Amino acid sequence: NVLNQYRTAKESEKLQLQYEQQYRRFKDVRQPRIVAVSMNTDIYPSTRAVHFQGRYMLVNKHARPLDTVLVSLPAELHPRVRQLTLGAPGQATLTLNDTTFGLRLYRLTRPLAPGDSLPLAMTIDYRELGFPNSGSNTDLVQNGTFLNNGYLPGLGYREDAELSNDQDRKTYGLQPKPRMPPVNDVAGRQNTYISNDADWIRFETTVSTEADQTAMAPGYLQKEWTQNGRRYFRYRMDRPMLNFYTFLSAHYQKYTAAWVDTAGGRTIPIEIYYHPGHEYNLKRMAAGARAALAYCSRNFSPYQHRQLRILEFPRYQGFAQSFANTVPFSEGIGFIAKVDDDDPADLDYPFYVAAHEVAHQWWAHQVIGGKVQGSTLMAEAMAEYSALMVMRQRYGANSMERWLKINMNRYLGGRSAERKKEVPLALVENQQYIHYGKGSVVMYALQDYLGEGTLNGALKSYVQAVAYQQPPYTNSPEFVDYLRRAAPDSLQPLLTDLFDRITLYDNRISEAMARKLPDGRYQVELTVLSGKFHSDSLGNQRPALLREALPVAIFPETGKDKRPPAPLLLVKQRLRVGTNKLRYIVARKPASVAVDPYHELVDRDLEDNKKDVKL
Numbered sequence: 001n002v003l004n005q006y007r008t009a010k011e012s013e014k015l016q017l018q019y020e021q022q023y024r025r026f027k028d029v030r031q032p033r034i035v036a037v038s039m040n041t042d043i044y045p046s047t048r049a050v051h052f053q054g055r056y057m058l059v060n061k062h063a064r065p066l067d068t069v070l071v072s073l074p075a076e077l078h079p080r081v082r083q084l085t086l087g088a089p090g091q092a093t094l095t096l097n098d099t100t101f102g103l104r105l106y107r108l109t110r111p112l113a114p115g116d117s118l119p120l121a122m123t124i125d126y127r128e129l130g131f132p133n134s135g136s137n138t139d140l141v142q143n144g145t146f147l148n149n150g151y152l153p154g155l156g157y158r159e160d161a162e163l164s165n166d167q168d169r170k171t172y173g174l175q176p177k178p179r180m181p182p183v184n185d186v187a188g189r190q191n192t193y194i195s196n197d198a199d200w201i202r203f204e205t206t207v208s209t210e211a212d213q214t215a216m217a218p219g220y221l222q223k224e225w226t227q228n229g230r231r232y233f234r235y236r237m238d239r240p241m242l243n244f245y246t247f248l249s250a251h252y253q254k255y256t257a258a259w260v261d262t263a264g265g266r267t268i269p270i271e272i273y274y275h276p277g278h279e280y281n282l283k284r285m286a287a288g289a290r291a292a293l294a295y296c297s298r299n300f301s302p303y304q305h306r307q308l309r310i311l312e313f314p315r316y317q318g319f320a321q322s323f324a325n326t327v328p329f330s331e332g333i334g335f336i337a338k339v340d341d342d343d344p345a346d347l348d349y350p351f352y353v354a355a356h357e358v359a360h361q362w363w364a365h366q367v368i369g370g371k372v373q374g375s376t377l378m379a380e381a382m383a384e385y386s387a388l389m390v391m392r393q394r395y396g397a398n399s400m401e402r403w404l405k406i407n408m409n410r411y412l413g414g415r416s417a418e419r420k421k422e423v424p425l426a427l428v429e430n431q432q433y434i435h436y437g438k439g440s441v442v443m444y445a446l447q448d449y450l451g452e453g454t455l456n457g458a459l460k461s462y463v464q465a466v467a468y469q470q471p472p473y474t475n476s477p478e479f480v481d482y483l484r485r486a487a488p489d490s491l492q493p494l495l496t497d498l499f500d501r502i503t504l505y506d507n508r509i510s511e512a513m514a515r516k517l518p519d520g521r522y523q524v525e526l527t528v529l530s531g532k533f534h535s536d537s538l539g540n541q542r543p544a545l546l547r548e549a550l551p552v553a554i555f556p557e558t559g560k561d562k563r564p565p566a567p568l569l570l571v572k573q574r575l576r577v578g579t580n581k582l583r584y585i586v587a588r589k590p591a592s593v594a595v596d597p598y599h600e601l602v603d604r605d606l607e608d609n610k611k612d613v614k615l
Contacts, residue, residue: 003130005078013163017172019101020162026070026105028187031155032058032112034198034243039152039205042230043215043249048140049127050247052152054205056120061199065111071120072154075102077137082123084153091118101161122153138316143213144275145249146313146328155197166420179420179429180373189370189472193379193430196371198243199470203324204236209249214273216248216311218324239304240468241324242365248311248328251275257286259293264302268293273311278335281350285310285334288354289327291390296362299456301463304366310354320353322360322383329357344563347402351394352387359386366467367474373427374476377499380432381425381439382459388444389452397598398564404441404599405606411437412604421537426476426499438602442498445600446483448551449491458486494548497534504541505601506531507550507575508608512593514615521585524554524613526593528580549574552582553597554590554613567597589615 007015039054060066069086073079079102086092086106096105112118128140139147163169166176181188192199207215208230219235226232252273259268270289272282289308297303305325315332329335334350341348363382369375384407392400414433415422425442428434447455462482466474480499487495497503511527530550533541549572556565568586575595594610596603603609 004132006132013168015100016161016163017174019158020174023101023103023157024162027157027159029068029070029156030062030064030066031070031197032066032118033061034155034201035059035117036202037149037204037243037245041147041205041207041215041217041247043140043145043147043207043209043213043247045140045142045145045210045213045249047127048142049125050140050145050147050151051123051125053123055122056153057117058120058155059117060112060114063114065113067108067111069106069108069120070156071104071106072156072158073102073104073124074150075100077126077151079151080125080127082125083121084124085121087118120153124152126151138314141314141316143250144312144314145247146317147247148323149243149245159196179431180375181371183373183427183475183477185370185372186472188372189475191371191471192242192368192473193371193375194364194368195243200240200468201243202237203241203245204234205245205247206232206234207247207249208232212251213249214252216246216273216309216326218245218326220307220325237324238306242368244323246321246323246326246328248313250312252311255279255282255286257283257290259290259308261293261297261303263297266306268303268305269307271307271309273309274335275312275331278312278331281334281337281339284339284348284350285329285354287394288351288390289358291351291394292355292358292386295390295393296359296386300362300460301366301467303361305361308358308361310357320357322357322364324365325361327354327357329353344399344561345402347406348391348395352391352403355390356383356387359383359390362386362463367463369479370471370473370475372475373423373429374425374479375473376428376430376435377425377439377476378474378479380435381428381443384436384440385443385447388440389447398566400444401564401598404444407437407440408599408602408606409437411441411602412606415539422502422535422539423537424500424502426480428476441600441602446495446498448600449494449548450483450487454486455483458482491548497544497548502535502537503544503602504533504535505550505596505603506533506605507595507601507603508605509593509595509611512611512613514590514613516589516615517585521587522590524584524586524590524593526552526582526611528552528575528582528595530575530577530580530595532577543577546575546577551596551598551600552584553594554584554586555592555594555597556588557591570597 034056036057042051092106092108095107205217209215215233217235219237223234253276255272257270310327310329312331312335313328315330318330318332320329337350339348340346360383364379369378507530514522514524532544532546534544535541552573553567554569590613592612
């Protein structure tokens with residue numbers, strides 16, 4: 001408690017309780033919406049400090065006048081508020097300023113009429129002093145600062161500041177807290193799942209930094225200059241974007257590539273800003289970005305920006321994140337990876353992650369769901385699906401088993417560690433193991449059953465219907481409805497199993513034999529044991545009917561290059577629950593057989609789906 005405040009876990013818990021008890025009454029008080037942000041952002045890497053000075057423009061988008069504005073600051077980040085002024089002098093009165101919780105309540109002298117606007121001006125400083133007992137802030141660093149708009153004020157009550165653990169809530173006599181509002185919740189669909197206080201905004205910023213660094217933010221560079229030993233960069237976005245933006249500063253070098261948009265008759269620059277010496281995977285990442293731009297533009301809608309930038313940040317954190325035309329990307333998951341192209345078991349994850357993040361320019365930055373169950377299906381699962389299809393184009397369909405197996409294991413491992421409840425994919429509550437792990441596999445399986453062109457045609461229609469929409473925002477039932485319209489009656493039960501139920505398979509091969517025929521071909525006989533189950537949210541399972549055809553494959557021996565071979569035979573075979581005796585004839589010598597060979601269906605055990613053939 002010298003330079004930084006120390007709180008025990010119990011003290012922090014009680015603060016969350018106090019916040020909820022004192023201020024939850026403001027949860028449903030209607031607020032104006034942020035429609036424009038203009039911000040001067042001065043980053044001081046050497047002293048790990050940042051200075052924000054700017055303003056929001058707020059508009060009353062409701063049908064009734066508003067007389068109260070609730071401004072929330074991220075108290076956990078310890079802002080130093082120099083100024084926070086609502087409206088012109090005399091237009092609003094500060095009636096509550098709770099610095100413990102970063103909450104300010106303003107009463108308007110004259111209620112804000114529908115359609116009217118007023119500014120919120122601010123000057124806010126942050127500086128990291130010494131080091132805390134735990135949880136050092138690695139957003140502000142000497143080289144590789146990566147901040148987002150979470151450092152700036154928001155409007156309304158912060159539900160994310162409440163106690164979230166149900167056991168803790170029970171201890172204090174509180175009801176369990178749902179992770180997300182119900183999928184059709186009217187109030188939840190008035191907001192996107194990433195914002196409570198804005199729809200689409202106009203954005204501009206001037207970012208300054210020290211003389212030897214480059215500062216970046218979403219938008220397009222309008223002007224660059226040096227003044228008083230500091231570098232300044234002015235960015236402006238030319239179209240409405242989400243209220244979700246970032247500021248970065250680092251010692252950068254720039255790698256330049258491009259994507260030629262033949263359909264749109266334009267060339268999109270791809271710029272990768274990287275730490276000197278981290279040149280290892282720049283071409284891979286540019287190729288992943290280029291491939292995703294091409295695939296998503298061709299299949300879903302045109303790319304909405306004139307430029308794409310990828311920016312390295314330190315591996316204090318190991319993720320990448322997609323903002324409008326700007327993708328911060330951890331050095332630890334791309335820039336310093338060692339990918340061995342000669343090893344078929346190695347994974348080109350710099351290419352894959354780049355493709356995933358670029359796909360978010362469609363799945364979140366064009367189409368975004370409301371703050372209800374299921375919304376990350378249309379964001380994270382769809383970005384993963386897009387990346388998988390790009391990977392298939394680059395490495396071939398035969399290579400997809402390893403990628404799908406990784407995602408499948410992510411789902412299976414996640415569900416075993418679920419502490420609250422598992423839900424079907426269409427009701428996902430921002431659970432990563434469901435929207436990343438299961439969602440990607442489900443969408444990949446669906447393109448196999450429907451056909452890639454049919455599925456992407458349905459997705460294109462969906463994008464055309466809901467991109468850049470105003471509230472109420474889309475939800476997963478609307479998304480799945482577009483898929484159902486494209487599916488024949490025979491596949492409707494499969495869509496129900498994939499999206500609306502927790503469905504598990506237990507397929508395994510118990511026996512596989514082959515003999516050579518007089519004409520040189522081979523007859524293969526195998527025994528498949530099949531099971532299918534529906535699970536409830538607590539993991540209780542009940543047997544289910546097996547009505548869909550499952551993929552069955554016969555493979556030759558792996559070649560000297562050790563790369564996955566193309567199957568000698570790949571068919572959809574109708575199986576029944578229990579024992580299935582199958583017989584096929586193939587032209588070449590078989591080495592192994594598999595049921596669901598690429599792991600497209602959620603199987604409880606992925607290791608018994610394949611078996612070597614006895615000759």
